[in-house]
Amino acid sequence: MERVYLEPLGIAGAPEPYSHAIRCGNTIYIAGQVAFDESNRVVGVGDARKQAERVWHNIRLAVEAAGGKVTDIVKITVFLKDIRHAGDEIAVRGALFKKGRYPICTQVQVANLGLPDLLMEVDAIAVLE
Numbered sequence: 833m834e835r836v837y838l839e840p841l842g843i844a845g846a847p848e849p850y851s852h853a854i855r856c857g858n859t860i861y862i863a864g865q866v867a868f869d870e871s872n873r874v875v876g877v878g879d880a881r882k883q884a885e886r887v888w889h890n891i892r893l894a895v896e897a898a899g900g901k902v903t904d905i906v907k908i909t910v911f912l913k914d915i916r917h918a919g920d921e922i923a924v925r926g927a928l929f930k931k932g933r934y935p936i937c938t939q940v941q942v943a944n945l946g947l948p949d950l951l952m953e954v955d956a957i958a959v960l961e
Contacts, residue, residue, distance in 0.1 A: 833857050840897035843890050844872040853894040860898040864911065864955040865890040866945065874949045880917035883951045884924040895958050902928050904958040910939040911953040921952055 838853040839845060846852060846863075853862045867875045867883035868890070876882025892902050910921055918939060929935070935956070945953050 836898070838894065838897045840893045842870055842893045844868055844870050847872060853898055855898040858960040860895055860900055860904070860956075860958040860960070862891055862894045862956040862958070864909075864953040865894065866947075866950050866953045874947065876951075877949045880914075880920035880951050881924070884917075884921040887921070887952060887954050888924050888928060891954060891956055895956070898958070898960075900958050900960045903930070903933070904960055905935045905956045906959050907936045907957040908938075909955050910937060911942045911945060912939065913942065913945055913951045915939075915941040917951050921954070 833856050836855040837851045838855065840852055843852055843865075850863055852865075853860055865887050867886040869875050869886070875886040888902075891905070895902060895904060910918075912918060912921070925934070945951070
């Protein structure tokens with residue numbers, strides 16, 4: 833199956849050797865997205881809600897670059913620096929999907945996320961309809 837490696841517009845280039853998204857047939861694999869703006873600066877330092885909004889903004893850009901939409905996402909993994917930030921991420925995610933049409937989710941607290949100011953990271957898998 834052909835793989836299409838994507839570097840979506842609006843997401844800063846990967847600072848390490850990885851792709852932000854890869855499309856394989858109708859499936860899109862999206863690398864863990866954090867609250868980086870297009871210049872790799874952290875958005876919403878100390879504000880979990882603002883970081884969740886930016887994370888989901890970046891996920892939307894990645895899935896759209898592959899020809900999909902956010903509602904095509906079927907599986908996510910949420911990594912939280914502090915589990916008390918779960919509600920902020922859940923609120924942002926909940927507004928993106930119709931009730932009862934949410935992606936499968938695994939949510940975990942982790943010791944660290946690469947930079948001290950990052951509060952969460954979310955990776956995703958989407959299947960195009």
